[in-house]
Amino acid sequence: MKIIADTHTHTLASGHAYSTVWENIQAAKAAGISFLCVTEHCPAMPDGPSQTFFSNLHTIPDVVEGVGVLKGAEVNILDYEGNLDLPDRLLEGLDWVIASYHGPVCPSGTLKQHTQGWIRVAENPHVDVIGHCGDGRYLFDLEQVIPKFKEYGKIVEINAHSFSVRPGAAFNCRQIAQCCARYEVPVVVSSDAHFCMDVGKVEPALRLLEEIGFPERLVLNASHDRFLELVRRKTGRRFL
Ligand SMILES: [Zn+2]
Numbered sequence: 150m151k152i153i154a155d156t157h158t159h160t161l162a163s164g165h166a167y168s169t170v171w172e173n174i175q176a177a178k179a180a181g182i183s184f185l186c187v188t189e190h191c192p193a194m195p196d197g198p199s200q201t202f203f204s205n206l207h208t209i210p211d212v213v214e215g216v217g218v219l220k221g222a223e224v225n226i227l228d229y230e231g232n233l234d235l236p237d238r239l240l241e242g243l244d245w246v247i248a249s250y251h252g253p254v255c256p257s258g259t260l261k262q263h264t265q266g267w268i269r270v271a272e273n274p275h276v277d278v279i280g281h282c283g284d285g286r287y288l289f290d291l292e293q294v295i296p297k298f299k300e301y302g303k304i305v306e307i308n309a310h311s312f313s314v315r316p317g318a319a320f321n322c323r324q325i326a327q328c329c330a331r332y333e334v335p336v337v338v339s340s341d342a343h344f345c346m347d348v349g350k351v352e353p354a355l356r357l358l359e360e361i362g363f364p365e366r367l368v369l370n371a372s373h374d375r376f377l378e379l380v381r382r383k384t385g386r387r388f389l
């Protein structure tokens with residue numbers, strides 16, 4: 150399995166990342182990646198960009214140097230009611246919305262709270278992707294939540310960066326992926342790159358999926374045609 154889109158990447162705008170959009174695009178191109186999702190952290194993150202940043206993202210063309218560029222965001226989930234830190238009017242204008250829990254914004258709570266939080270996020274039509282939910286600090290009830298992701302058409306992210314930075318991620322991601330396979334929930338594999346050299350680097354996540362025999366047809370960014378169709382359906386634009 151090989152990925153053709155990196156669905157979660159950061160630039161200088163995220164405050165604690167170190168490359169530009171242009172550098173990330175060049176890195177994607179060099180790695181043979183045909184789509185790059187630009188998904189900066191959002192305003193509730195202490196060093197995140199302001200709302201204006203997101204309202205002006207359309208300045209970036211859909212195709213740069215032959216790479217399809219999706220203008221998105223990694224929104225913060227603020228609480229266990231599923232509130233997010235960008236307003237709906239901005240979320241509606243974005244191509245790719247990942248929702249994630251981050252410690253500096255929403256400290257971890259109980260399993261029951263995390264379960265409720267993810268169900269609320271699942272119900273939000275503006276969210277496309279469930280961000281790095283294998284984080285051991287935010288454990289939730291898989292059997293309650295994963296079917297909700299299916300019901301509301303969410304995509305679960307298997308985040309390669311988690312394996313090195315989020316406690317328990319290797320074990321949790323395996324459980325999550327197995328549950329996604331059981332309920333036929335599609336996934337994407339992403340780098341969560343904070344530097345251009347990491348764009349497209351997803352080996353630990355791909356290895357995990359291969360080890361458990363995860364069905365390739367459910368990995369949305371493992372096929373050019375599958376991902377292009379998803380992007381066209383979601384945005385109504387042609388891209389490549
Ligand atoms: Zn970050």
Ligand SMILES: [Zn+2]
Pocket residue numbers: 157158159223341
């Ligand atoms: Zn991220």
